[in-house]
Amino acid sequence: MDAVQEVKARLSIEDVISEYVQLKRAGKNFKGLSPFTNERTPSFVVSPEKQIWHDFSSNRGGDMFTFVQEVEGLDFKATLELLARKAGVDLEQFQTKGGRKGPDKERLLALLDAAAKFYQVQFSANKEAYEYIFKKRGYTKQTVLDFRIGYSPDGQRTATDYLKSKGFSEEEMIATGVSVQRRGGLADMFRGRIMVPLSDSFGRVVGFTARLLKDVEGAPKYINTASTPLYDKSRHIYGLHLAKKAIQKEKIAVLVEGNLDVIGSHQAGVTNVVATAGTALTEMQLKALSRFTPDVRLAFDQDRAGIAAAERAIPIAGKVKVDLSIITIPSGKDPDELVRQDPALWTKAIADAKPALDWLLATYQERLDLSTGVGKRQFSDVSLAVVKLLPDQVEQDHYIQQIAKLTDVHADSLRAKLNDVANEPAPRRKAIRITPEAPASLEDRRIQEHFLCIMLMIPNVRIYLDLISEQMFSGEEAQTLVKFLSDHRDFNGDMTTAPELQPILNYVKILSLQFEELYGEIEMTELQYEAARLRAAVINHFVKKQNQIIQNKLKTASDTEAADLLARVNKLNQLLKRTKV
Numbered sequence: 001m002d003a004v005q006e007v008k009a010r011l012s013i014e015d016v017i018s019e020y021v022q023l024k025r026a027g028k029n030f031k032g033l034s035p036f037t038n039e040r041t042p043s044f045v046v047s048p049e050k051q052i053w054h055d056f057s058s059n060r061g062g063d064m065f066t067f068v069q070e071v072e073g074l075d076f077k078a079t080l081e082l083l084a085r086k087a088g089v090d091l092e093q094f095q096t097k098g099g100r101k102g103p104d105k106e107r108l109l110a111l112l113d114a115a116a117k118f119y120q121v122q123f124s125a126n127k128e129a130y131e132y133i134f135k136k137r138g139y140t141k142q143t144v145l146d147f148r149i150g151y152s153p154d155g156q157r158t159a160t161d162y163l164k165s166k167g168f169s170e171e172e173m174i175a176t177g178v179s180v181q182r183r184g185g186l187a188d189m190f191r192g193r194i195m196v197p198l199s200d201s202f203g204r205v206v207g208f209t210a211r212l213l214k215d216v217e218g219a220p221k222y223i224n225t226a227s228t229p230l231y232d233k234s235r236h237i238y239g240l241h242l243a244k245k246a247i248q249k250e251k252i253a254v255l256v257e258g259n260l261d262v263i264g265s266h267q268a269g270v271t272n273v274v275a276t277a278g279t280a281l282t283e284m285q286l287k288a289l290s291r292f293t294p295d296v297r298l299a300f301d302q303d304r305a306g307i308a309a310a311e312r313a314i315p316i317a318g319k320v321k322v323d324l325s326i327i328t329i330p331s332g333k334d335p336d337e338l339v340r341q342d343p344a345l346w347t348k349a350i351a352d353a354k355p356a357l358d359w360l361l362a363t364y365q366e367r368l369d370l371s372t373g374v375g376k377r378q379f380s381d382v383s384l385a386v387v388k389l390l391p392d393q394v395e396q397d398h399y400i401q402q403i404a405k406l407t408d409v410h411a412d413s414l415r416a417k418l419n420d421v422a423n424e425p426a427p428r429r430k431a432i433r434i435t436p437e438a439p440a441s442l443e444d445r446r447i448q449e450h451f452l453c454i455m456l457m458i459p460n461v462r463i464y465l466d467l468i469s470e471q472m473f474s475g476e477e478a479q480t481l482v483k484f485l486s487d488h489r490d491f492n493g494d495m496t497t498a499p500e501l502q503p504i505l506n507y508v509k510i511l512s513l514q515f516e517e518l519y520g521e522i523e524m525t526e527l528q529y530e531a532a533r534l535r536a537a538v539i540n541h542f543v544k545k546q547n548q549i550i551q552n553k554l555k556t557a558s559d560t561e562a563a564d565l566l567a568r569v570n571k572l573n574q575l576l577k578r579t580k581v
Helices: 003-010 013-017 064-072 076-087 105-125 127-136 141-146 158-165 170-176 240-250 259-267 283-290 304-320 335-341 343-351 356-367 373-387 393-407 411-422 442-457 459-465 476-487 499-519 524-554 559-578
Strands: 024-026 029-032 044-047 052-055 060-062 150-152 179-182 185-188 193-199 205-212 222-224 253-256 273-275 295-299 323-326
Touching (some): 003 076, 013 044, 044 499, 052 499, 060 499, 064 076, 064 283, 105 158, 105 170, 105 205, 127 141, 127 193, 141 259, 158 179, 170 185, 283 295, 283 304, 295 304, 304 323, 304 356, 335 343, 356 393, 442 459, 442 499, 476 499, 524 559
Antiparallel strands (some): 044 052, 150 193, 193 205
């Protein structure tokens, strides 16, 4: 058994998915609302028997690995590591001798946990750190314990020597960012600082934020763990392990800039608050929050950097299907100051948050003179630059009309300007790997898969594979199945007799799950009619695409080539006539 099979043997797919989606029993399967669309009627189905899931609203499906990859934004290797930890599977036993590369992540996690405990002990023994946290910051003992706040002694190798005594190597200390290589040898990265552990969503320490206890000229007030095998600034959300239950309960996630803002808010009883490392909000972070709620509210500084952060976040939120709003802090304070003044003011500010683009337009309006032509031009420039990135056209049109009212300009003029902005050449980006062929539309794929699931499960209707060819289907998996079923009209579903289908086993399971949900209780006569209808739809879509391709070729074809192309058109049209239901 390989590592993947071992993990699947120890975990049930419904348990893994239920951490992200609320599932309810529906016969032998489970159902829930799609985490990929904003549907109101559950169409997300999980089959414990097949250990497979399918989302009818987005037409996605797979096993527990593909699901975690989708919702967490992880590659397969990271997903395997995550699920292996959950299952208690030691991946080392599945690695060939000498084949292992890179540091042992479990060792690095153990090192960071040991470092956090060391800093906690040092904190309790340091009077200045103790007074700063309890008297100046006003934190309670429980808050300090919950967030594992510590102190790094102002020595060259205090933490390094301690971790070495615990059996950790210099390479491991460097890999976690706890120690650094200097001229005199290995030394502590953090010295004379209040230590705030950075934990992942499971509460495991992956890095640190360190604040100077005493001001030192030329030294930065804060330093953070750099990128390591465990800590990725673009993915990390501070405090999520302590906030996720409250976020699910309140159905609101509040995102602030500073770790101390999170700590102060939690101590005041507002626990659905998390933080990013600065204002650089990323798609991965919003995706992670969207697992718990679609309502995300930002409490960033209302300065130029905060405005820029909102401008960047709005299109990302649209892409991730998150409802983004902005919290305005009274009197220019930060959340921590507001909480210490009066927690009720912080709660009210969260409740009064405005939709992000509405807030942005109001901010532009305050800063520009809309009574002048120059002011209107500047306002429309900055506003339309954000509006053009909205993925929803209805939302785009709403804001175009709103901008038109604010500037007293006709909406058609703004639409024309928006088109000009949209048609500007995009900045050059690094090359990315793309699929050679564009995927079929969602509706096309649905029709193809619905046809194939009937062909797979009901041998008696495989007569409708006549006139069907592999080229009519999108994707290698569908084409492989069409060829197999065409060649094996009597296939009874026994996968042990079909080695050709083993590479697409998950795809076959997804189709069988679709059949159960869509056609499981339909009589044979109706199934035959449905098979005929779907075959006609598959062929119709194929013929239309082929005719379009031929029409384009005819524009530059020679007489001989044109005759051949027209003959193909005739054959396609004849095929279409033979499949009419």
